Amino acid sequence: MPNNPTSQHEVRVSALAGALGGLLAGLLLAVVINAQGMAGQLSGLSGLPASGAGMVLHLALAAALGASFGALVRYQPGAYAAMLSYGLVFGLLWWIIVPLTLWPLISGSGPTWSAAEAGEAFPTLVGYLFWGSLTGLLFHGLAATQRRRFGTSPSEEAPLQPKRIVILGGGYAGLAAAQRLERRFIRNSEVEVTLVSQTNFLLHTPMLSEVAAGEVQAQHISPPLRAVCPDTRIVQATVEAVDLEAQTVQVKGRHASHSSVLSYDHLVLALGGVATFYNLPGLEENSLSLKSLGDASRIRNHVISLLEQADAEVDADERRCLLTFVVAGAGFAGTEMLAALFDMVHSVLRFYPHIPRSEVRFVMVHSRDRILPELSESLGRYAQAKLEARGVEFMLGVRVAGATPDSVLLRDLPALPTRTLIWTAGNQPNPLLRAMGLELDKSGRVTVENTLQVAGWSNVWAAGDCAAVPNPEASGETYPPTAQHALREGKVLGDNIVAAMSGQPLKPFSFHIIGLLASLGHLTAVAEVRGFRFSGLLAWLMWRAIYWSKLPGIEKKLRVLLDWITEFLFPRDIVVTD
Numbered sequence: 001m002p003n004n005p006t007s008q009h010e011v012r013v014s015a016l017a018g019a020l021g022g023l024l025a026g027l028l029l030a031v032v033i034n035a036q037g038m039a040g041q042l043s044g045l046s047g048l049p050a051s052g053a054g055m056v057l058h059l060a061l062a063a064a065l066g067a068s069f070g071a072l073v074r075y076q077p078g079a080y081a082a083m084l085s086y087g088l089v090f091g092l093l094w095w096i097i098v099p100l101t102l103w104p105l106i107s108g109s110g111p112t113w114s115a116a117e118a119g120e121a122f123p124t125l126v127g128y129l130f131w132g133s134l135t136g137l138l139f140h141g142l143a144a145t146q147r148r149r150f151g152t153s154p155s156e157e158a159p160l161q162p163k164r165i166v167i168l169g170g171g172y173a174g175l176a177a178a179q180r181l182e183r184r185f186i187r188n189s190e191v192e193v194t195l196v197s198q199t200n201f202l203l204h205t206p207m208l209s210e211v212a213a214g215e216v217q218a219q220h221i222s223p224p225l226r227a228v229c230p231d232t233r234i235v236q237a238t239v240e241a242v243d244l245e246a247q248t249v250q251v252k253g254r255h256a257s258h259s260s261v262l263s264y265d266h267l268v269l270a271l272g273g274v275a276t277f278y279n280l281p282g283l284e285e286n287s288l289s290l291k292s293l294g295d296a297s298r299i300r301n302h303v304i305s306l307l308e309q310a311d312a313e314v315d316a317d318e319r320r321c322l323l324t325f326v327v328a329g330a331g332f333a334g335t336e337m338l339a340a341l342f343d344m345v346h347s348v349l350r351f352y353p354h355i356p357r358s359e360v361r362f363v364m365v366h367s368r369d370r371i372l373p374e375l376s377e378s379l380g381r382y383a384q385a386k387l388e389a390r391g392v393e394f395m396l397g398v399r400v401a402g403a404t405p406d407s408v409l410l411r412d413l414p415a416l417p418t419r420t421l422i423w424t425a426g427n428q429p430n431p432l433l434r435a436m437g438l439e440l441d442k443s444g445r446v447t448v449e450n451t452l453q454v455a456g457w458s459n460v461w462a463a464g465d466c467a468a469v470p471n472p473e474a475s476g477e478t479y480p481p482t483a484q485h486a487l488r489e490g491k492v493l494g495d496n497i498v499a500a501m502s503g504q505p506l507k508p509f510s511f512h513i514i515g516l517l518a519s520l521g522h523l524t525a526v527a528e529v530r531g532f533r534f535s536g537l538l539a540w541l542m543w544r545a546i547y548w549s550k551l552p553g554i555e556k557k558l559r560v561l562l563d564w565i566t567e568f569l570f571p572r573d574i575v576v577t578d
Contacts, residue, residue: 092128170270179229212290445466
């Protein structure tokens, strides 16, 4: 398929902004170094004297690296903090490539990768980090100025007629599509983008278990949609029906007395998924899900309330029931929830003097023979061994058959007495999809082309957990419903809507998964990134750093960071808020 000219134009503009930002940052770095009396040796990008050919090479390299930064990272509205973070990482990367590897190879001495040699090159690291962070900020400012002054490329705006784009769902895919469309139509008042969501915030799901365990505050992992999509019309409502023939969506707000109708020219389905209980008796009524902020808060309050009750309970059997915590499903959500819950309960037991630690029981029920099946077997076994060493019990190859208020029913095994069953073993796409009459795959997801168009409809698109996106590298397979896929699907979907509206060819979606991480609590985690496997403290630091960096907005990043610091300094709060 031919390349999209608007995409090529965007790359060129971003690269130009990056080159200018890198050049200005390199020039400022040289000025700072000269002011510090280090003019004899430019400890910046080139490592050559700050005069004559050395200065020219320094500035040329700064501009070239800045151009590569712009082409790779690309402009994101309002993302100054993200650009600063990307710039620091970019500077660190090029410090490893240029002064530690490239220049020694050119001089014939070989790469300086030993600790001693790297220590000698430390001044250049400071220079690279300074240059990288400044390049990121300058690039963002220059790219934003260019869009405010000149708008999007002519090929995007000229053919467009007044259009209404409605996005259903405010998760990762829906938000990414809205942000992409905002950027592409920044100066086009004849295009209206509407985002319909049941909540007015984006839920950062990787940190949901930390909310349930009281490690971070619920609102701190939930940036408001109106803040991250300032130019998008936000409608907080529930989608009741979609009429594809009439091109209308029926929605109803939480406090509205009647439904309203939204008309569209292009419709985006990013409805995500919901918990499914497989019609097992009593399961939905007697279990706790982990799909929303409300779910996480309910789990925290429920567990603390049980500890309060158990501390005063004199009947031994009742105490065992109150202090047995069961999680069903050992994927990422279940494993992280169990680990976080274990840490939370043991951290607050100091407040409950009549509860011996030996009486608290944690049980994982899983239908497969090992936990974390998405990761390699060695990491799954490592995770299980770590949790078992802390006292977690595993019932593998066991299926839940139902639940009562005080027990979990197990297939072919006696019931397990408990007042806490956290259900993470079943998810399904939004049931609204079946009522729309679209072609669905066996799991209930909408069948889409590789361009993210819904099969049989030129103006209906789908992405995220509700879309079965074909994987070109695995015939007959679809991409998994993960956040990293949803984010990138939303961006490609936004670009393709622009292309469809301006008569340009669409581009297919293709993505190689970057990595998978799972927190095991207790400063431990497992990670698999680009084929490399990590475990222990390093993986835990990676887990926190990566998911922290993905939080939209500097405000939320700072609030979560303060929550983590508070967690280390003080015991967790045991106030029950419901």
